Amino acid sequence: MTDLSTLKYSEEHEWIASDGATVTIGITDFAANALGDIVFVELPEVGTELSRGDVFGEAESTKSVSELYSPVAGTVTEINEAVVDDPALLNASPFEDAWLIKVEVADGALDGLLDRDGYVAITEG
Template identity: 60%
Template sequence: MTDLSTLRYTAEHEWLLIDGDTATVGITDYAAEKLGDVVYVDLPAAGTEVETGKVVGEIESTKSVGELFAPALGTVLEVNDAVVDSPDLVNSDPFGDGWLIRITLASADQVGLLSRDEYVALTAE
């Protein structure tokens, strides 16, 4: 299990595990719960350049369709094909096997990312 306090978060309910110049990205358990049963995930291809705050994918559930936003500037390094094949991983293990993409970060300066405590406070409102 990932130590959630080591992750960074966005106000759009995504998490990042930053390791050097690479970030693994997924959606939070809060977002997965609000979406309901995830049935389809559309992710950008490896090599796609992404810009902070811009839509890069889609997550469809039995309740709604949600957009996936790039949490940082960079290039998609890897896509989690297991999630594309089994979208329910987003619900069952959002902080583990349900990760979505890995990004090579263009900058170490990740403005606007939240700590776990800040994210918990945001979702409590």
């Protein structure tokens, strides 16, 4: 189980796990629950350059379509094909199996992101 307190969060409901120069990005359980049953996920190609705040894909549920926003700037190094093949993973395992993309970032990429307490505060507000 992922220790949620070690992750960073965006106000757009993405989580970020850092492993040095590479970060892993997914959507939070709050976002997955708000979307409902997710039936389609579109992700960028490996090599895509992202700026903080760029739309990098979308998640479509039975009730809405939600854009996915990059919380960091960098280059996409990997996408999670398992989520593309089985979008329901986002509902079943948003913090474990359903990561979305991996991005190579520069130093300071996580500046300004929320910790777990800060994220919980905005979702309960």
